[in-house]
Amino acid sequence: MSRQSERQIYEMHAQVCSVLSNPKRLEIINLLRENEKTVGDLAEKMGLAKANVSQQIAILRHKGLLLARREGQHIYYRLAYPKMLKAYDLLREILMERLSKQGEWFEKLRKEGETK
């Protein structure tokens, strides 16, 4: 594999990760684990404005992580790559291990997230 295409793969990989680097988008992915849902469903479960949820969904959809299906007034969204849940669960697993091992991790990450 050439140096150039390696670069591009890293770039794509980073793009996918950057889609996953927002708590609301992660929650949406998690909520779509089993069933497809509408923007309204998600907005209600998440306690957010529909416009906000729609914006996050647009990002997920444009990057190809969600698929849409219209049915009358509603648009149902579902995961394009259910396999991605494995990566999601793996990361969360590591997170939980870390939390149980070092209780202060949580605070540390949270504080760094606040200031920096």
Next chain:
Amino acid sequence: MSRQSERQIYEMHAQVCSVLSNPKRLEIINLLRENEKTVGDLAEKMGLAKANVSQQIAILRHKGLLLARREGQHIYYRLAYPKMLKAYDLLREILMERLSKQGEWFEKLRKEGETK
């Protein structure tokens, strides 16, 4: 699990993903797959300035993804959670499937990455 701590888990999860959402940091992680390496090693392999590599490493280290070991003049870095490579590989696997299925995906992602 309370609503509040769910929020915080999503937040942490997003923080980890945001550390992974940079091609240079992903390349560093990939280069540290087997052996620990110094900033100089990485800078040379990646063709970047040491200062730049050091900045990326600082982010990885502060977020707890890397561990350091000093030996004389050199500081050797290694992965704190080798298990994270599984998540890394899983995502890349999905990426490669997507690429082979739809050749235009690459261009699409790349172009969106450029303009938007």
Next chain:
DNA sequence: TACATAGTTGCGAAACAGCGCAACTGTATA
């Protein structure tokens, strides 16, 4: 047609990330 509901899009402000450059610290050797 008019109206309601579901969802999308654009705007603007604030916060944040990336990076080059220069200055700095820390360790080893002479």
Next chain:
DNA sequence: TATACAGTTGCGCTGTTTCGCAACTATGTA
């Protein structure tokens, strides 16, 4: 001490992300 090498840190600039708000489109019903 001085010098060299390895790595870190701070600054300033630029581009991007997030989010509330308002305006908009699209579908269904009366």
